[in-house]
Amino acid sequence: MEQRLAWQRDGGDWPNREASRFVCAAGLDWHVQIMGRGPVALLVHGTGASTHSWRELLPLLAGHYTVVAPDLPGHAFTGTPAAEGLALQGMSDALGGLLSALSLSPVLVVGHSAGAAVMARLCLDGGISPRLLISLNGALLPLRGIAGHIFSPLARLLVRLPRVPSLVAWRARDRTAVERVLRDTGSRLQARDVDLYARLFSNPAHVAATLTMMARWDLDGLARDLPGLAVPLLLVVGGEDRAIPPESAFEVRRLVPTAQVEYLRGLGHLAHEERPEEIAALIVRAAGAAGIAA
Numbered sequence: 490m491e492q493r494l495a496w497q498r499d500g501g502d503w504p505n506r507e508a509s510r511f512v513c514a515a516g517l518d519w520h521v522q523i524m525g526r527g528p529v530a531l532l533v534h535g536t537g538a539s540t541h542s543w544r545e546l547l548p549l550l551a552g553h554y555t556v557v558a559p560d561l562p563g564h565a566f567t568g569t570p571a572a573e574g575l576a577l578q579g580m581s582d583a584l585g586g587l588l589s590a591l592s593l594s595p596v597l598v599v600g601h602s603a604g605a606a607v608m609a610r611l612c613l614d615g616g617i618s619p620r621l622l623i624s625l626n627g628a629l630l631p632l633r634g635i636a637g638h639i640f641s642p643l644a645r646l647l648v649r650l651p652r653v654p655s656l657v658a659w660r661a662r663d664r665t666a667v668e669r670v671l672r673d674t675g676s677r678l679q680a681r682d683v684d685l686y687a688r689l690f691s692n693p694a695h696v697a698a699t700l701t702m703m704a705r706w707d708l709d710g711l712a713r714d715l716p717g718l719a720v721p722l723l724l725v726v727g728g729e730d731r732a733i734p735p736e737s738a739f740e741v742r743r744l745v746p747t748a749q750v751e752y753l754r755g756l757g758h759l760a761h762e763e764r765p766e767e768i769a770a771l772i773v774r775a776a777g778a779a780g781i782a783a
Contacts, residue, residue, distance in 0.1 A: 525551030535602025563698025675757025
């Protein structure tokens with residue numbers, strides 16, 4: 490395995506560093522950020538990202554809640570499990586183990602992209618019973634059409650080629666390449682956010698874990714189980730999202746008729762990084778409506 494990011498070497502200027510701690514749970518050494526006081530809110534990032542994606546949102550929410558934000562297994566500063574631990578079920582189980590180790594029961598959970606799928610799986614399995622699950626541009630359904638036939642097989646092929654993570658990381662040293670990838674999500678980020686993504690994408694271990702996660706990601710089972718979701722679900726959708734088709738939220742609502750959709754015009758896949766104040770206000774408002782006192 491390639492050398493992963495090291496806190497002492499790479500974390501000196503990490504966003505919200507003062508809230509960071511390391512916790513051993515579910516056989517992994519986790520990097521977790523905890524900030525604020527009040528009801529517990531859990532933030533779970535998406536594929537290839539890390540706690541940095543909550544850079545501005547986390548402090549805003551910490552004025553209302555005890556906010557908990559981990560790096561997912563294999564991402565950034567959290568240890569990498571065996572390959573099955575990077576699948577949806579493996580990540581969900583591991584995250585449940587982390588919450589048990591922290592003795593925390595979140596009443597509010599917010600998942601971005603694949604993080605929303607991890608949270609939905611954990612709710613369906615009874616690992617947590619929050620009062621509200623908020624999906625930010627959630628990847629809750631299998632990819633359709635040609636993308637669905639190419640995406641996972643291609644990821645499985647790439648992850649078998651040992652030089653691919655190093656080649657991807659080498660390419661990410663070109664900042665313009667990282668900017669192009671982020672623009673393709675439909676979002677426009679600040680320079681600081683681009684720098685942080687470039688740091689992640691240029692680390693071969695982080696890239697290898699991301700590719701393995703993509704290769705093992707199977708949402709067919711989740712889609713079958715979603716109609717049994719008992720937790721109230723709010724689907725927040727960026728109208729300019731180019732990574733997850735906005736219409737997929739309305740497909741989810743057909744599976745979960747009690748779900749609500751909040752459609753945000755002009756925002757892309759990384760909406761919470763583009764307009765953190767707007768997303769924070771939306772979360773606090775929705776949580777209040779669900780009976781979660783801020």
